[in-house]
Amino acid sequence: MAAKLPLKGQTAFVTAGADGIGTASAAALLRDGATVLLMGRRRDALEHSRQQLRAQIPDANVHICAGDAGRAGDMQAALKQAWWLQSRLDIVVPTLSSAGTRPLLTHDEASLRNALELHVVSAFTAIRLAAPWMARQGGGSIVCIASDTARADFKRLSAHCAASACLDGLVRAAAEELSSAGIRVNAVRADLTQANTTVPTFGASAIRMPLGRPDTPEDIATAVRYLAGPESARVTGQSLAVDGVRALRQRPEPGGAARRLHGETARSGLDNAQLISSR
Template sequence: MSAAPLAGMTAVVTGGSGGIGTACARALAADGARVLIMGRREEALEAARSRIVADLPDAQVAVFAGDALSEKDVGDALAKAYALADRLDILVPAVGGGGFAPFLSSSVADLRRDLDLNITSAFIAMQLGAKLMREGGSIICISSTAATLPFPALATYCASKAGLEGLIRTVADELGALGIRVNAVRPGLTRSDATRDMFASPAVIDRFLEQTPLKRTGEPEDIAAAVAYLASPAASWVTGQSFAVDGGQELRRNPDLLGAA
C-alpha cells in the first residue's frame, strides 16, 4: 500500500472550527498530515478536534485559539504548528463571511467588514505562512462563486471574494520561485454554520437548485476533497487557479434572493 500523500507534512487551517474548515482539516489529516486548526473559540476548536480524532484515531491535531485578523495571533498559531515537526507545508485560510443587504442599504462599514473577513485574513495568513515554508508548500484559500457571478444583496461580499482571487493570482506569481503554490477553491452554496438560515428555507434552496445542473447543494466534504487535492503532490503543477466546486452553478447564475420568502 502506498504512503498517504501528505505523510510527514504539517498543515494549518484557519477558521478550523467551522463546517468547511473542520472538513478540510479532517481531509488533510486523513491523507497523513499533522494539522493545527485555528479559530476564535477554544471550546469549538476542541469539539472539532474531538470529531476528527474520533474518525481518525491516529491523527495529530493541535488547536490554537486566536483572531485571524491579528498578525500576532496568526503568527503565534503558525509558530506552534511549525514547532510540531520544524516545518510548514500546507496553509488553508478558511476564514470568511459577509451579510445580505441591498446595495443602496449597504454601508462603508459593511464593505470594510467583508474586505477584512475575506481578504485581510487571507493576506495575513499567506504572508506569515509563506515565510515558514522553507521547502515550498501549498496555500489554498476558500473563495466563492460570488467572486465571478453577480449576487443581488451581496455586493460587498462579491467584491471581497473577487479581490481575494486577484490577490491569489499575484501571490502565486511571486511565490512560484520559492516552490509555493497558491490556489483557491470556489464553493457554490454549501451547508455550514454561515448558511444555516438559507438551508432552513426551502424557497431559497429551490432557487439555488434551479441554477445548479447537478441538482444538489454542497457539503463541506465536497470542498475539503478539492482542498486535499490542491495540497497534494498530484497538484504539483497547479498554481494561481480558482476551482469552482459548485455542482455546475457557474454555468448559470446566482439566484435573486431579494424577494425570496
Template sequence: MRICVLPVVASLCVGVLDGQTAFILGASAGIAQASARLLAADGASLYLLGRSMRRLEATRDSILAVAPDAEIVVQKGDPEDEGTVAAAAQAAYDVHQRLNIVVGTVAAGGTGPLIEQDLATFTDFVMGNLRSNFLALRYSAPLMNNGGAIVFISSTSAKIPMEGLGHYSAGKAALEMFIRVAASELGSRGIRVNAVRPGLTAAATTQGYIHLEELTSSFLERVPLGRLGVSDDIAPGVRYLAGPESSWVTGQSFAIDGGNEVRGAPRGPMFTV
C-alpha cells in the first residue's frame, strides 16, 4: 500500500524516492526543514549540513516524528565554506555511494536603500545568496553519476523590484541566471537544476519586519490569496522539483507566492525599516 503525504497531490507518496540520497545545505529551519520532511517521507536518505547542531537535531527529530524509519545524517558546518561543502558533499555520497538530490537553501537578507549601503555590505548580501549555492553545485554535480536534481531557493524579489531590497534582489536575480546556465551545462549529465521562487513567507529570517502591521497589510494587498506564505506552502514545490515527477523540467524558477507576481510590489519603500 502506498501512503500519500499530501492527499491532494497523488504523486507525493511513500517510496517514490526510495534508494536516493539527498544533500541539504542550510537544513536547520524553515523551508529546508519542511522540504527535508517531505523528501524523507517519500523514502530519501538525508545528509543535512548547517551551522547549528541544536537546530539540525531539532530538524532530525521533526522528520523522525513523521518518518520514523528515515535515515538521517547531520553535520555541523558552514555551508558557505568551500572545504566544508566539498567534504560534506563527498560524505553524503559516501553514505550509499550515490548522490541524487541537492537542495541549497542558504541566503542573506537585509533591508535598506541602495545609496545608504557601502560596497562591502552590498557585496556581502549579493554573495550571500550565491556563494553556498555555487559551492553546492560545484562539489555535488561531479558526484551525481546517474543524474539527479539540484533545487535552489530564489525569491519573488528576483522578478519584482521592491524598494529597500536592492542587494537581496540582485543576489536572487543572479542566482536565477546561474540556475539557467547550470541547467544548460549539466543537462547532458542528466542533472536538472531548478528553483522555487517564494513570496513573502513567515520564517525566522522575516520576523524582523512581518510583525509590522502597516507593512504586512500593504504587502497583502498585492497578494491575491490574501495571506503570507509558510514553509509548508513552499516545500511541496521543492519536493516536486527534486523528484521524478519533474523529469522534463530544468532551468526553471517556479513562483509559489499567493499570486504576488500577478500584482507586483506595493508602491513606496516598504523594506527600508
C-alpha cells in the first residue's frame, strides 16, 4: 500500500529557495506530497536546487521563479505563478534573513533600515500579498523563519535583534487578523544554523551547544513542515524555538567576525564610544 501523503494536492511557495533553510523546507514539503514553487534571485542557483531536490525525491513536483522577494511586484508575480500551478495556494514560507555582526555604535539609520527591510518588510510583503490568494480557498498556513535574537541578548547583533523582535510581533498580529479567513501564521525561531559561512564566523562557540551540535537546515525544515501541515491545525500566532535549548545557555560570541569586518571599532559600550570619539 502506498504511503499516505498528507500534503498531496497542496501548493507551497518558498522564498530564498536556492539553498539552506529554503531548500531544506522545500524538501520536507515535497516528501509529503506538496507541489512547491521556489523563489530566489538567481535562476541558475534555483535550477541547481531543483535538480538536487529531484535527485533526492524522484517524483518531486518542484518549480522555480526568479525574482527579488523584497520587491512587492516580484512577490506578487511569484505568488500568482504558484497559484496557477493547481489553482490554490496552501503554504507560504518566507525565509529571507541574514545575521551580519556589527557593533551598535557603528550602525546608522541606513543599516538599521536595511535589517528591517530584510527581516520584517519582506515577511510583511509575503503575508500581505499571499493572504488574498489563500482566502480564495478558505485558508492556508504561513510559516516565517525568525531568530532567537528576538528574545535573547546577543552582542553586536543589535539591528538583527530589533528586526527579529519586530517579526515576532508581526507574526502574532497577522495571526489575529487573518484567523477569520482560515489563515494561520506562525514562525520557526532558529538559532545559529550550520553552514559553510556560520561555523568559521562564530569559531569554537558554534559547536558548544547544549545538545552537542549546531542546528542544521533540516532541523528547521522539520519544524516548518509541522507548522505548515494539518498536524498543527490549532496552532497560530506562535514562534516555535528550534535552538537545542541554547536560549537557556551560552550565546555564540561573534567577536572575531566583527573584528575582521570592522577592525578596532568592533567593541561594545563605552569603550567603543571612547574609541570613536577620540578619532
